[in-house]
Amino acid sequence: MMTCHEPAGAPPRALTIAGSDSGGGAGIQADLKTMLEFGVHGMSAIVAVTAQNSVGVHGVWDLPAEAVRGQIRAVVDDIGVDVVKTGMLSSAALVALVAGELDRTRAPVVVDPVGVSKHGDPLLAPDAVDVVRRELLPRATVVTPNLDEVRLLTGVEVHDAADLPRAAEALLALGPAWVLVKGGHLRGDAVDLLTDGTSRFLLRGPRLDRRHTHGTGCTLASALASRLAWGDTPEQAAKAAKDYVSGALAAGFPLGAGIGPVDHGYRHRR
Numbered sequence: 001m002m003t004c005h006e007p008a009g010a011p012p013r014a015l016t017i018a019g020s021d022s023g024g025g026a027g028i029q030a031d032l033k034t035m036l037e038f039g040v041h042g043m044s045a046i047v048a049v050t051a052q053n054s055v056g057v058h059g060v061w062d063l064p065a066e067a068v069r070g071q072i073r074a075v076v077d078d079i080g081v082d083v084v085k086t087g088m089l090s091s092a093a094l095v096a097l098v099a100g101e102l103d104r105t106r107a108p109v110v111v112d113p114v115g116v117s118k119h120g121d122p123l124l125a126p127d128a129v130d131v132v133r134r135e136l137l138p139r140a141t142v143v144t145p146n147l148d149e150v151r152l153l154t155g156v157e158v159h160d161a162a163d164l165p166r167a168a169e170a171l172l173a174l175g176p177a178w179v180l181v182k183g184g185h186l187r188g189d190a191v192d193l194l195t196d197g198t199s200r201f202l203l204r205g206p207r208l209d210r211r212h213t214h215g216t217g218c219t220l221a222s223a224l225a226s227r228l229a230w231g232d233t234p235e236q237a238a239k240a241a242k243d244y245v246s247g248a249l250a251a252g253f254p255l256g257a258g259i260g261p262v263d264h265g266y267r268h269r270r
């Protein structure tokens with residue numbers, strides 16, 4: 001276990017371990033933009049490169065294990081981290097590697113268990129799902145699944161907001177400290193449930209009828225991680241993240257022929 005001193009005068013340090021989205025709306029690119037918006041120093045370990053745009057994912061290339069391990073260790077062992085966020089991890093071997101590397105830090109870990117893209121393109125191999133369950137989720141401070149990921153990880157089907165507590169319980173049984181189940185794919189209000197099994201917080205936002213929603217999940221998880229790095233409680237961090245993603249989603253803009261990105265910089269364009 002490495003311990004580093006947070007230098008006086010430096011912002012909190014956040015490491016995203018995720019895939020690259022060439023289109024800039026999701027993945028590492030969304031994470032770093034969000035981290036900048038929240039005033040933390042964003043750092044990255046790229047696990048896979050995707051050729052991706054507004055109409056889909058056209059190619060995926062995993063990085064060699066050595067390259068992923070090297071990036072994580074370079075950051076953790078010298079610079080230090082106040083929070084880690086994981087996103088697309090692609091393969092069973094890379095999920096296992098990342099889970100093991102998390103033991104090198106005591107920082108909180110936000111796990112966004114990315115399964116498929118908005119266009120239905122797979123971003124996690126089928127045989128990696130069980131490794132996420134067994135090796136990654138027990139290390140998570142907060143796990144942030146959408147409803148497809150809830151079904152993939154637990155088999156629980158969520159049809160309306162009343163099903164969210166059951167989904168959260170099934171996820172908590174896999175070992176994370178907190179679960180934030182995202183109800184973005186429900187009808188009606190966009191309701192998310194945050195719980196540690198004792199406290200329960202419903203985060204409710206009006207459903208925004210927008211086409212340009214690419215990157216909502218990565219953005220929410222990175223905002224949450226950034227606030228944790230500043231010392232917020234999970235409740236405070238999740239509320240701030242929900243506000244931010246709602247604003248970014250309301251300001252999403254068209255790019256390309258398909259689904260455009262949420263606007264990570266919306267606060268500068270008002």
Ligand SMILES: Nc1ncnc2c1ncn2[C@@H]1O[C@H](COP(=O)(O)OP(=O)(O)O)[C@@H](O)[C@H]1O
Pocket residue numbers: 145146147182183184185190191192205206207208209210213215216217218220242245246249
């Ligand atoms: N149309 C929408 N209107 C308002 N909030 C939304 C909408 N779609 C998603 N959200 C919110 O965005 C965040 C990310 O959720 P979601 O889109 O379900 O994640 P993912 O990108 O992983 O599928 C959640 O807080 C969710 O409630």
Ligand SMILES: Cc1ncc(COP(=O)(O)OP(=O)(O)O)c(N)n1
Pocket residue numbers: 018019020021026027028050052087088114116117118119123213214215216217218219
């Ligand atoms: C490289 C990469 N990582 C994650 C995602 C999924 O991002 P998300 O924020 O869930 O956005 P959508 O794909 O659902 O729009 C991705 N697409 N690419």
